[in-house]
Amino acid sequence: MTNIVYIGSAGVLSVIPLRVLLQQGIRIKAIAMMAETRHRLESQPASLADIKVGDDESLSASASLLQIADKYQIPVIALPEQLEQSVALFKAVNTELILMSCFSRKLPAAIFNLPARGCFNMHPSLLPAYRGPSPVHWQCAHKVTESGVTVHKVNAGIDQGEIAVQKKIKTRLCVNKVELAYKLALLGGEAFVELLAKIESDSLCLQAQAEAEASYYGFPE
Numbered sequence: 001m002t003n004i005v006y007i008g009s010a011g012v013l014s015v016i017p018l019r020v021l022l023q024q025g026i027r028i029k030a031i032a033m034m035a036e037t038r039h040r041l042e043s044q045p046a047s048l049a050d051i052k053v054g055d056d057e058s059l060s061a062s063a064s065l066l067q068i069a070d071k072y073q074i075p076v077i078a079l080p081e082q083l084e085q086s087v088a089l090f091k092a093v094n095t096e097l098i099l100m101s102c103f104s105r106k107l108p109a110a111i112f113n114l115p116a117r118g119c120f121n122m123h124p125s126l127l128p129a130y131r132g133p134s135p136v137h138w139q140c141a142h143k144v145t146e147s148g149v150t151v152h153k154v155n156a157g158i159d160q161g162e163i164a165v166q167k168k169i170k171t172r173l174c175v176n177k178v179e180l181a182y183k184l185a186l187l188g189g190e191a192f193v194e195l196l197a198k199i200e201s202d203s204l205c206l207q208a209q210a211e212a213e214a215s216y217y218g219f220p221e
Contacts, residue, residue, distance in 0.1 A: 002096040002097050002117055003029040003093060003094045003095055003096040003097065004026070004027070004028050004029055004096070004097045004098075004099060005028075005029055005030045005031075005032055005077070005090060005093060005095045005097070005098050005099075005115075006018055006021070006028050006030075006031050006032070006098075006099050006100075006101075007031075007032045007033070007098060007099070007100040007101075007103050007107075008031065008032075008033060008065055008100070008101050008102055008103055009033060009034070009037050009065075009102050009103055009104065010037055010040065010041060010064060010065070011102050011181070012181050012182055012185045013101055013102035013122075013124055013136075013181055013184065013185045013188065014065060014101050014102040014103070015063065015064065015065060015068070015185075016182070016185035016186055016188070016189060017099075017101045017122060017185055017188040017189035017192055018031070018065065018068060018101075018189075019063075019068065019189070020186065020188075020189025020190065020192070020193065021099075021189060021192055021193065021196075022068070022072060024193050026193070026196060028072070028074050029074075029075075029093050029094075029095070030074060030075045030076070030077050030093045030095075031065055031068070031069050031074050031075070031076050031077070032076070032077040032078075032079055032086075032089075032090075033065060033076070033077075033078065033079065033103075034078070034079050034081075034105070035078040035079060035080060035081075036081075038066065038076065038078045041064045041065065041066045042066065075093070077089050077090075077093070083105060083107060083108050083111065084108045084110060086111065087108075087110045087111060087114065090111060090114055090115075091114070095114060095115045096115050096116050096117050097115050097116075097117040097118060097119075097120075097199070098111070098112070098114075098115050098118070098119035098120065098154075099120055099122070099192055099195075100119065100120065100121040100122070100154065101121065101122040101188060101192075102122075102124075103121075104133060106156075106158065107119065107154055109156060112154040112155070117199060118153055118199075119153065119154040120151050120152065120153055120154065120164055120192075120195060121151070121152055121154050121159070121161070122149055122150070122151050122188040122191060122192060123135065123149065123150045123151075123152060123159050124136055124147075124149050124181070124184040124185075124188065125139060125147065125148070125149070125150065126146070126147065126148045126149075126150060126166060126168060127150040127152060127159055127163060127166070127209055127214075128159075128160075128209040128210055128211065128213050128214035128215070129213065129214070129215050130215060130217060131158055131159035131160070131214060131215065131216040131217070132158065132159065132216045132217045132218055133218065133219055134217060134218070134219055134220055135217070136177050136180050136181045136184065137177060137220050138217040138220070139171075139180065140175060140176060140177050140180055141220075143173050144171060145170060145171055145172075145173065146168060146169070146170055146171065147168070147169055147171050147180065147183075147184065148166060148167050148168035148169055148184070148187065149166070149167055149184050149187045149188045149191050150163055150165070150166045150191075151163075151164045151165040151166070151188075151191045151192060151194075151195050152164060152209070153206060158216070159216075160209060160214075161209075162206035162207060162208055162209070163206065163207045163208075163209060164195050164198070164204060164206055165191045165192075165194050165195050165198070166191075167187050167190060167191050167194075169183060169184075169187060171183075
């Protein structure tokens with residue numbers, strides 16, 4: 001596969017999809033995260049990503065993106081607060097494709113337009129429903145009986161890009177945030193694998209989101 005840069009943070013929705021990709025033999029050129037996140041993970045290595053994935057016993061249950069990077073010898077890009085200043089960092093590793101999951105910042109156009117094969121984000125809801133920063137929380141609060149993940153092309157909007165892959169699951173009325181996040185993280189990894197297969201086979205077909213069906217929820221109070 002092409003030079004892939006994976007952008008994430010500390011939680012399971014970043015860690016588990018990356019581990020699924022690596023377990024499928026997909027090579028990652030670099031892992032990017034905010035410099036503050038890297039510092040926090042270095043000082044608190046037992047991260048939020050405390051759930052074992054599959055049969056991978058070679059990483060501890062508390063493996064973070066940094067620990068995964070160390071195991072697989074993947075360079076880590078520490079992003080500055082002003083993301084516009086990081087364009088050169090992406091160019092330095094010849095970024096051809098960006099995969100992003102559970103990253104709380106909007107990427108500037110100079111970054112999401114940089115990779116020749118696109119920039120894609122995994123959002124843990126069935127877009128255009130539950131756009132925003134806390135989709136797992138709100139889906140649990142609203143007791144949804146169907147959830148899923150959407151891999152969409154990144155644009156200037158918030159979770160508004162064209163849909164590349166969407167996968168659904170049924171959920172229990174009493175599902176909690178930890179359980180749902182774990183299930184969606186695994187599903188997100190599968191969605192990324194499917195995305196890459198479509199890109200490789202030149203069969204990727206992007207679909208515009210139905211704006212009339214869109215909903216947005218901010219951070220819970």
